[in-house]
Amino acid sequence: MAPLQGKRIFITGGAGFIGSRLTRALADAGASVVIFDNLLEQVHGPQPQLDLAGVLIKGDVRDAAALSTAVQQARPDIVYHLAAETGTGQSADEPSRYAAVNVVGCANLIEALKALETPPQRVVLAATRAVYGEGAYIDAEGRTAAPEPRSVASMANGVFDLFDDQNRPLTPAPTHESLPPRPGSVYGSTKLMQEYLLQQTPAPWDVVILRLQNVYGPGQSLRNPYTGVLSIFCQQAMAGRPLDIYEDGEIYRDFIFVDDVVAAFVAAALRPDAGGSLFNVGSGEASSILAAADMILEDLELKSQGRRISGAYRAGDIRHAVADVAKARDGLGWSAQVPFRDGVRQLVKWAQTNQAIAPNGAES
Ligand SMILES: NC(=O)c1ccc[n+]([C@@H]2O[C@H](COP(=O)([O-])OP(=O)(O)OC[C@H]3O[C@@H](n4cnc5c(N)ncnc54)[C@H](O)[C@@H]3O)[C@@H](O)[C@H]2O)c1
Numbered sequence: 001m002a003p004l005q006g007k008r009i010f011i012t013g014g015a016g017f018i019g020s021r022l023t024r025a026l027a028d029a030g031a032s033v034v035i036f037d038n039l040l041e042q043v044h045g046p047q048p049q050l051d052l053a054g055v056l057i058k059g060d061v062r063d064a065a066a067l068s069t070a071v072q073q074a075r076p077d078i079v080y081h082l083a084a085e086t087g088t089g090q091s092a093d094e095p096s097r098y099a100a101v102n103v104v105g106c107a108n109l110i111e112a113l114k115a116l117e118t119p120p121q122r123v124v125l126a127a128t129r130a131v132y133g134e135g136a137y138i139d140a141e142g143r144t145a146a147p148e149p150r151s152v153a154s155m156a157n158g159v160f161d162l163f164d165d166q167n168r169p170l171t172p173a174p175t176h177e178s179l180p181p182r183p184g185s186v187y188g189s190t191k192l193m194q195e196y197l198l199q200q201t202p203a204p205w206d207v208v209i210l211r212l213q214n215v216y217g218p219g220q221s222l223r224n225p226y227t228g229v230l231s232i233f234c235q236q237a238m239a240g241r242p243l244d245i246y247e248d249g250e251i252y253r254d255f256i257f258v259d260d261v262v263a264a265f266v267a268a269a270l271r272p273d274a275g276g277s278l279f280n281v282g283s284g285e286a287s288s289i290l291a292a293a294d295m296i297l298e299d300l301e302l303k304s305q306g307r308r309i310s311g312a313y314r315a316g317d318i319r320h321a322v323a324d325v326a327k328a329r330d331g332l333g334w335s336a337q338v339p340f341r342d343g344v345r346q347l348v349k350w351a352q353t354n355q356a357i358a359p360n361g362a363e364s
Helices: 017-028 063-076 089-091 094-113 151-157 186-198 231-237 258-270 289-299 326-332 341-354
Strands: 008-012 034-035 055-058 077-083 120-128 206-212 213-216 243-245 256-257 277-282 307-309
Touching: 008 017, 008 063, 017 034, 017 258, 063 094, 063 120, 077 094, 077 151, 077 258, 089 186, 094 186, 094 243, 094 258, 120 186, 120 213, 120 258, 206 258, 213 231, 213 258, 231 243, 231 289, 231 341, 243 277, 243 289, 256 258, 258 277, 258 326, 277 326, 289 341
Parallel strands: 008 034, 008 077, 034 055, 077 120, 120 206, 206 277, 213 256, 243 307
Antiparallel strands: none
16 A cells, blocks of 8 residues: 555645645545645735645634644644745745744644644654755865855945955855754744754654755746745746846756655655654755746747846845755655756746736745
Protein backbone atom coordinates (compact mmCIF):
# COMPACT_ATOMS: atom_id res chain seq x y z
CA MET A 1 0.00 0.00 0.00
CA ALA A 2 1.26 3.49 -0.82
CA PRO A 3 2.56 5.21 2.33
CA LEU A 4 0.09 8.12 2.09
CA GLN A 5 -2.94 5.95 1.36
CA GLY A 6 -5.61 6.65 4.00
CA LYS A 7 -3.46 9.17 5.94
CA ARG A 8 -5.33 12.13 7.42
CA ILE A 9 -3.58 15.37 6.62
CA PHE A 10 -4.28 18.89 7.90
CA ILE A 11 -2.81 21.73 5.91
CA THR A 12 -3.01 25.38 6.86
CA GLY A 13 -2.77 27.73 3.89
CA GLY A 14 -3.79 24.79 1.70
CA ALA A 15 -5.73 27.01 -0.70
CA GLY A 16 -2.61 28.98 -1.62
CA PHE A 17 -0.02 28.65 -4.36
CA ILE A 18 2.07 25.86 -2.85
CA GLY A 19 -0.65 24.46 -0.58
CA SER A 20 -3.19 23.80 -3.33
CA ARG A 21 -0.63 21.89 -5.41
CA LEU A 22 0.55 19.99 -2.36
CA THR A 23 -3.06 19.12 -1.52
CA ARG A 24 -3.58 17.75 -5.03
CA ALA A 25 -0.43 15.60 -4.80
CA LEU A 26 -1.43 14.24 -1.37
CA ALA A 27 -4.99 13.48 -2.49
CA ASP A 28 -3.68 11.77 -5.63
CA ALA A 29 -1.55 9.58 -3.36
CA GLY A 30 -4.66 8.49 -1.45
CA ALA A 31 -4.52 10.81 1.58
CA SER A 32 -7.58 12.62 2.88
CA VAL A 33 -6.81 16.30 3.25
CA VAL A 34 -8.44 19.01 5.35
CA ILE A 35 -7.45 22.57 4.44
CA PHE A 36 -7.62 25.46 6.90
CA ASP A 37 -7.35 28.78 5.07
CA ASN A 38 -8.93 32.23 5.42
CA LEU A 39 -8.79 32.83 1.64
CA LEU A 40 -6.92 36.06 2.15
CA GLU A 41 -8.27 38.61 -0.33
CA GLN A 42 -4.79 39.89 -1.23
CA VAL A 43 -3.99 36.42 -2.54
CA HIS A 44 -7.35 35.12 -3.77
CA GLY A 45 -9.27 38.27 -4.73
CA PRO A 46 -12.81 39.12 -3.64
CA GLN A 47 -14.32 36.05 -5.30
CA PRO A 48 -11.85 33.19 -4.96
CA GLN A 49 -11.73 30.74 -7.86
CA LEU A 50 -10.89 27.51 -6.08
CA ASP A 51 -10.24 24.02 -7.37
CA LEU A 52 -9.14 22.22 -4.24
CA ALA A 53 -8.51 18.51 -3.80
CA GLY A 54 -9.29 18.63 -0.06
CA VAL A 55 -12.07 19.70 2.27
CA LEU A 56 -11.85 23.45 2.95
CA ILE A 57 -12.54 24.85 6.39
CA LYS A 58 -12.51 28.61 6.01
CA GLY A 59 -10.83 30.11 9.05
CA ASP A 60 -8.04 32.30 10.31
CA VAL A 61 -5.01 30.98 12.21
CA ARG A 62 -5.34 34.01 14.52
CA ASP A 63 -8.68 32.55 15.68
CA ALA A 64 -7.50 29.93 18.19
CA ALA A 65 -10.97 28.50 18.81
CA ALA A 66 -11.75 28.04 15.10
CA LEU A 67 -8.35 26.46 14.50
CA SER A 68 -8.81 24.08 17.42
CA THR A 69 -12.26 23.03 16.20
CA ALA A 70 -10.87 22.37 12.73
CA VAL A 71 -7.99 20.29 14.10
CA GLN A 72 -10.40 18.24 16.23
CA GLN A 73 -12.47 17.59 13.13
CA ALA A 74 -9.45 16.59 11.03
CA ARG A 75 -7.66 14.40 13.67
CA PRO A 76 -4.54 14.50 11.49
CA ASP A 77 -1.68 12.03 11.21
CA ILE A 78 0.43 14.69 9.50
CA VAL A 79 0.21 18.49 9.67
CA TYR A 80 1.62 20.97 7.16
CA HIS A 81 1.79 24.59 8.29
CA LEU A 82 1.81 26.92 5.29
CA ALA A 83 -0.64 29.70 6.23
CA ALA A 84 1.30 32.94 6.44
CA GLU A 85 1.59 36.54 5.42
CA THR A 86 4.36 36.38 2.84
CA GLY A 87 5.37 39.85 1.59
CA THR A 88 8.87 40.99 2.57
CA GLY A 89 8.24 44.64 1.69
CA GLN A 90 4.73 44.70 3.15
CA SER A 91 5.95 43.23 6.42
CA ALA A 92 7.91 46.42 7.13
CA ASP A 93 4.68 48.43 6.96
CA GLU A 94 2.46 45.99 8.86
CA PRO A 95 4.61 44.30 11.51
CA SER A 96 1.72 43.65 13.91
CA ARG A 97 -0.34 41.82 11.28
CA TYR A 98 2.71 39.78 10.26
CA ALA A 99 3.48 38.92 13.88
CA ALA A 100 -0.15 38.01 14.63
CA VAL A 101 -0.58 35.71 11.63
CA ASN A 102 2.89 34.19 11.43
CA VAL A 103 3.92 34.02 15.09
CA VAL A 104 0.69 33.87 17.09
CA GLY A 105 -0.97 31.78 14.36
CA CYS A 106 1.79 29.18 14.66
CA ALA A 107 1.51 29.18 18.46
CA ASN A 108 -2.26 28.70 18.14
CA LEU A 109 -1.67 25.71 15.89
CA ILE A 110 0.71 24.12 18.39
CA GLU A 111 -1.80 24.56 21.22
CA ALA A 112 -4.64 23.19 19.08
CA LEU A 113 -2.57 20.10 18.26
CA LYS A 114 -1.61 19.63 21.90
CA ALA A 115 -5.29 19.41 22.83
CA LEU A 116 -5.82 16.43 20.52
CA GLU A 117 -6.41 13.08 22.16
CA THR A 118 -4.20 11.43 19.51
CA PRO A 119 -1.50 13.84 18.40
CA PRO A 120 -0.12 13.89 14.85
CA GLN A 121 3.12 12.06 14.17
CA ARG A 122 4.75 14.90 12.31
CA VAL A 123 4.44 18.64 11.69
CA VAL A 124 6.11 20.07 8.57
CA LEU A 125 6.74 23.81 8.43
CA ALA A 126 6.97 25.87 5.25
CA ALA A 127 9.89 28.00 6.37
CA THR A 128 11.97 30.38 4.30
CA ARG A 129 15.50 31.24 3.27
CA ALA A 130 14.62 34.78 4.48
CA VAL A 131 15.82 33.64 7.92
CA TYR A 132 19.41 33.81 6.57
CA GLY A 133 19.11 37.47 5.56
CA GLU A 134 21.93 38.14 3.09
CA GLY A 135 23.12 34.54 3.51
CA ALA A 136 26.62 33.12 3.10
CA TYR A 137 29.56 35.01 1.62
CA ILE A 138 33.29 34.35 1.40
CA ASP A 139 35.57 37.10 2.66
CA ALA A 140 38.99 38.18 1.38
CA GLU A 141 40.68 35.56 3.58
CA GLY A 142 38.51 32.74 2.25
CA ARG A 143 36.39 32.46 5.39
CA THR A 144 32.61 32.10 5.44
CA ALA A 145 30.90 35.31 6.48
CA ALA A 146 27.26 36.13 7.27
CA PRO A 147 27.05 39.86 6.57
CA GLU A 148 24.58 42.25 8.15
CA PRO A 149 21.57 43.40 6.13
CA ARG A 150 22.51 46.17 3.70
CA SER A 151 21.85 49.67 4.94
CA VAL A 152 19.29 51.89 3.25
CA ALA A 153 21.90 54.67 3.25
CA SER A 154 24.37 52.69 1.12
CA MET A 155 21.65 51.51 -1.28
CA ALA A 156 20.51 55.15 -1.65
CA ASN A 157 24.06 55.87 -2.85
CA GLY A 158 23.79 53.11 -5.46
CA VAL A 159 26.03 50.69 -3.50
CA PHE A 160 24.26 47.35 -3.63
CA ASP A 161 27.07 44.81 -3.25
CA LEU A 162 28.36 43.64 0.10
CA PHE A 163 31.71 44.50 1.72
CA ASP A 164 33.51 43.50 4.89
CA ASP A 165 34.30 45.99 7.66
CA GLN A 166 37.54 46.92 5.86
CA ASN A 167 35.55 47.67 2.72
CA ARG A 168 36.83 44.61 0.84
CA PRO A 169 34.27 42.92 -1.45
CA LEU A 170 32.52 39.78 -0.26
CA THR A 171 31.80 36.94 -2.69
CA PRO A 172 28.41 35.19 -2.53
CA ALA A 173 28.42 31.46 -1.71
CA PRO A 174 25.78 28.73 -1.30
CA THR A 175 24.13 29.04 2.11
CA HIS A 176 24.23 25.93 4.28
CA GLU A 177 21.64 25.22 6.98
CA SER A 178 24.36 25.64 9.63
CA LEU A 179 24.76 29.37 8.88
CA PRO A 180 23.35 31.22 11.92
CA PRO A 181 20.04 32.93 11.12
CA ARG A 182 20.24 36.67 10.55
CA PRO A 183 16.92 37.81 9.09
CA GLY A 184 16.87 41.26 7.53
CA SER A 185 13.10 41.73 7.38
CA VAL A 186 10.05 41.53 9.62
CA TYR A 187 8.79 38.71 7.41
CA GLY A 188 12.02 36.75 7.91
CA SER A 189 11.95 37.36 11.67
CA THR A 190 8.36 36.18 12.04
CA LYS A 191 9.10 33.07 9.99
CA LEU A 192 12.15 32.33 12.15
CA MET A 193 9.89 32.59 15.20
CA GLN A 194 7.72 29.84 13.69
CA GLU A 195 10.77 27.57 13.57
CA TYR A 196 11.68 28.39 17.17
CA LEU A 197 8.12 27.87 18.43
CA LEU A 198 7.93 24.45 16.82
CA GLN A 199 11.42 23.46 17.99
CA GLN A 200 11.09 24.76 21.53
CA THR A 201 7.59 23.58 22.46
CA PRO A 202 7.83 20.08 23.96
CA ALA A 203 5.47 17.95 21.87
CA PRO A 204 4.78 14.30 21.08
CA TRP A 205 5.23 14.87 17.32
CA ASP A 206 8.44 15.45 15.42
CA VAL A 207 9.07 18.53 13.33
CA VAL A 208 10.56 18.93 9.85
CA ILE A 209 11.46 22.42 8.71
CA LEU A 210 11.82 23.21 5.01
CA ARG A 211 13.49 26.52 4.25
CA LEU A 212 12.17 27.28 0.79
CA GLN A 213 14.02 29.44 -1.69
CA ASN A 214 12.06 31.53 -4.26
CA VAL A 215 9.20 29.31 -5.35
CA TYR A 216 7.65 30.00 -8.77
CA GLY A 217 5.32 28.33 -11.22
CA PRO A 218 1.71 27.98 -12.33
CA GLY A 219 -0.81 28.96 -9.66
CA GLN A 220 1.13 31.78 -8.01
CA SER A 221 -1.27 34.65 -7.47
CA LEU A 222 -1.22 37.06 -10.41
CA ARG A 223 -3.11 39.70 -8.45
CA ASN A 224 -1.01 39.82 -5.28
CA PRO A 225 1.47 42.73 -5.57
CA TYR A 226 3.55 41.19 -2.77
CA THR A 227 4.00 37.78 -4.33
CA GLY A 228 6.98 36.26 -6.16
CA VAL A 229 9.00 38.37 -8.57
CA LEU A 230 8.41 36.16 -11.62
CA SER A 231 4.62 36.37 -11.26
CA ILE A 232 4.95 40.12 -10.89
CA PHE A 233 7.02 40.28 -14.08
CA CYS A 234 4.28 38.31 -15.87
CA GLN A 235 1.67 40.78 -14.51
CA GLN A 236 3.70 43.78 -15.62
CA ALA A 237 4.51 42.41 -19.08
CA MET A 238 0.94 41.34 -19.83
CA ALA A 239 -0.31 44.76 -18.68
CA GLY A 240 1.94 46.37 -21.30
CA ARG A 241 4.40 47.85 -18.81
CA PRO A 242 8.19 47.54 -19.05
CA LEU A 243 9.54 45.15 -16.43
CA ASP A 244 10.74 47.03 -13.39
CA ILE A 245 14.16 45.67 -12.37
CA TYR A 246 15.40 46.84 -9.00
CA GLU A 247 18.89 47.97 -7.99
CA ASP A 248 21.39 47.58 -10.86
CA GLY A 249 19.81 44.33 -12.08
CA GLU A 250 22.57 42.20 -10.57
CA ILE A 251 20.22 40.51 -8.11
CA TYR A 252 20.38 36.73 -7.91
CA ARG A 253 17.84 34.23 -6.65
CA ASP A 254 17.63 30.47 -6.33
CA PHE A 255 14.35 29.81 -8.15
CA ILE A 256 12.67 26.52 -7.38
CA PHE A 257 9.70 25.18 -9.35
CA VAL A 258 6.52 24.58 -7.36
CA ASP A 259 6.25 20.88 -8.25
CA ASP A 260 9.78 20.31 -6.95
CA VAL A 261 8.73 21.99 -3.70
CA VAL A 262 5.66 19.76 -3.48
CA ALA A 263 7.92 16.72 -3.88
CA ALA A 264 10.09 17.98 -1.02
CA PHE A 265 7.02 18.39 1.22
CA VAL A 266 5.89 14.85 0.42
CA ALA A 267 9.38 13.50 1.18
CA ALA A 268 9.41 15.49 4.44
CA ALA A 269 6.28 13.67 5.58
CA LEU A 270 7.45 10.22 4.56
CA ARG A 271 11.09 9.94 5.58
CA PRO A 272 11.07 8.49 9.11
CA ASP A 273 14.63 9.70 9.80
CA ALA A 274 13.87 13.30 8.75
CA GLY A 275 12.13 14.11 12.05
CA GLY A 276 13.83 16.91 13.97
CA SER A 277 15.69 18.13 10.88
CA LEU A 278 15.84 21.32 8.92
CA PHE A 279 16.49 21.42 5.17
CA ASN A 280 17.10 23.99 2.46
CA VAL A 281 14.77 23.48 -0.49
CA GLY A 282 16.20 25.11 -3.58
CA SER A 283 17.66 24.38 -6.98
CA GLY A 284 21.20 25.07 -5.80
CA GLU A 285 21.67 27.45 -8.75
CA ALA A 286 21.71 31.24 -8.71
CA SER A 287 19.81 32.93 -11.55
CA SER A 288 19.91 36.65 -12.24
CA ILE A 289 16.69 38.63 -12.12
CA LEU A 290 17.67 40.23 -15.43
CA ALA A 291 18.01 36.85 -17.14
CA ALA A 292 14.65 35.76 -15.71
CA ALA A 293 12.99 38.95 -16.98
CA ASP A 294 14.39 38.33 -20.46
CA MET A 295 13.07 34.76 -20.48
CA ILE A 296 9.58 35.98 -19.60
CA LEU A 297 9.64 38.68 -22.29
CA GLU A 298 10.86 36.13 -24.83
CA ASP A 299 8.16 33.61 -23.95
CA LEU A 300 5.46 36.31 -24.13
CA GLU A 301 6.97 37.51 -27.45
CA LEU A 302 7.28 40.98 -25.93
CA LYS A 303 11.02 41.48 -26.17
CA SER A 304 10.65 44.92 -27.70
CA GLN A 305 8.57 46.11 -24.74
CA GLY A 306 11.71 45.80 -22.72
CA ARG A 307 12.67 46.18 -19.14
CA ARG A 308 13.84 49.10 -17.07
CA ILE A 309 16.64 48.91 -14.51
CA SER A 310 15.20 51.43 -12.11
CA GLY A 311 17.78 51.57 -9.33
CA ALA A 312 14.88 51.25 -6.87
CA TYR A 313 15.62 49.33 -3.70
CA ARG A 314 13.83 48.23 -0.54
CA ALA A 315 14.98 47.81 3.01
CA GLY A 316 15.08 44.11 3.84
CA ASP A 317 15.68 42.88 0.27
CA ILE A 318 18.71 40.72 -0.16
CA ARG A 319 21.25 40.80 -2.93
CA HIS A 320 22.12 37.21 -3.69
CA ALA A 321 20.55 33.91 -2.70
CA VAL A 322 21.57 30.37 -3.48
CA ALA A 323 21.05 27.32 -1.31
CA ASP A 324 23.43 24.55 -0.43
CA VAL A 325 21.12 21.61 -1.12
CA ALA A 326 23.37 18.68 -0.15
CA LYS A 327 21.53 18.09 3.13
CA ALA A 328 18.12 17.76 1.43
CA ARG A 329 19.61 15.40 -1.13
CA ASP A 330 21.05 13.16 1.58
CA GLY A 331 18.37 13.50 4.26
CA LEU A 332 15.22 13.63 2.15
CA GLY A 333 16.42 11.79 -0.94
CA TRP A 334 15.19 14.85 -2.82
CA SER A 335 16.61 17.20 -5.39
CA ALA A 336 15.16 19.69 -7.86
CA GLN A 337 14.19 18.19 -11.22
CA VAL A 338 12.73 21.05 -13.27
CA PRO A 339 15.29 23.18 -15.17
CA PHE A 340 14.69 26.91 -14.70
CA ARG A 341 14.13 27.60 -18.40
CA ASP A 342 11.41 24.91 -18.60
CA GLY A 343 9.77 26.14 -15.42
CA VAL A 344 9.59 29.72 -16.70
CA ARG A 345 7.91 28.47 -19.90
CA GLN A 346 5.29 26.66 -17.81
CA LEU A 347 4.71 29.74 -15.66
CA VAL A 348 4.27 32.03 -18.68
CA LYS A 349 1.93 29.60 -20.41
CA TRP A 350 -0.22 29.41 -17.30
CA ALA A 351 -0.13 33.20 -16.75
CA GLN A 352 -1.37 33.81 -20.30
CA THR A 353 -4.50 31.78 -19.65
CA ASN A 354 -5.07 33.10 -16.12
CA GLN A 355 -4.43 36.78 -16.60
CA ALA A 356 -5.87 38.94 -13.82
CA ILE A 357 -6.09 42.68 -13.44
CA ALA A 358 -3.33 43.27 -10.94
CA PRO A 359 -2.48 46.38 -8.97
CA ASN A 360 0.97 47.93 -9.35
CA GLY A 361 3.63 46.54 -7.12
CA ALA A 362 6.82 44.62 -6.94
CA GLU A 363 8.41 42.03 -4.77
CA SER A 364 11.41 39.84 -4.98
N1 LIG B 1 6.33 31.23 -2.44
C1 LIG B 1 7.58 31.33 -2.00
O1 LIG B 1 8.49 31.71 -2.75
C2 LIG B 1 7.92 30.95 -0.58
C3 LIG B 1 9.27 31.00 -0.20
C4 LIG B 1 9.61 30.68 1.11
C5 LIG B 1 8.61 30.30 2.00
N2 LIG B 1 7.32 30.28 1.60
C6 LIG B 1 6.31 29.91 2.60
O2 LIG B 1 5.44 28.95 2.04
C7 LIG B 1 4.12 29.12 2.57
C8 LIG B 1 3.11 29.17 1.45
O3 LIG B 1 3.44 30.24 0.58
P1 LIG B 1 2.68 30.48 -0.80
O4 LIG B 1 3.70 31.01 -1.74
O5 LIG B 1 1.89 29.29 -1.18
O6 LIG B 1 1.75 31.70 -0.40
P2 LIG B 1 0.19 31.96 -0.70
O7 LIG B 1 -0.05 33.37 -0.26
O8 LIG B 1 -0.17 31.58 -2.09
O9 LIG B 1 -0.52 30.95 0.29
C9 LIG B 1 -0.72 31.23 1.64
C10 LIG B 1 -2.11 30.79 2.02
O10 LIG B 1 -2.30 31.10 3.40
C11 LIG B 1 -3.58 31.69 3.55
N3 LIG B 1 -3.55 32.56 4.72
C12 LIG B 1 -2.94 33.77 4.84
N4 LIG B 1 -3.18 34.30 6.05
C13 LIG B 1 -3.94 33.39 6.72
C14 LIG B 1 -4.54 33.36 8.01
N5 LIG B 1 -4.42 34.42 8.84
N6 LIG B 1 -5.25 32.28 8.37
C15 LIG B 1 -5.42 31.23 7.51
N7 LIG B 1 -4.91 31.21 6.27
C16 LIG B 1 -4.18 32.28 5.87
C17 LIG B 1 -3.85 32.45 2.27
O11 LIG B 1 -5.24 32.64 2.03
C18 LIG B 1 -3.20 31.55 1.23
O12 LIG B 1 -4.14 30.64 0.68
C19 LIG B 1 4.18 30.37 3.46
O13 LIG B 1 4.31 29.96 4.79
C20 LIG B 1 5.44 31.08 3.01
O14 LIG B 1 6.01 31.83 4.06
C21 LIG B 1 6.94 30.60 0.33
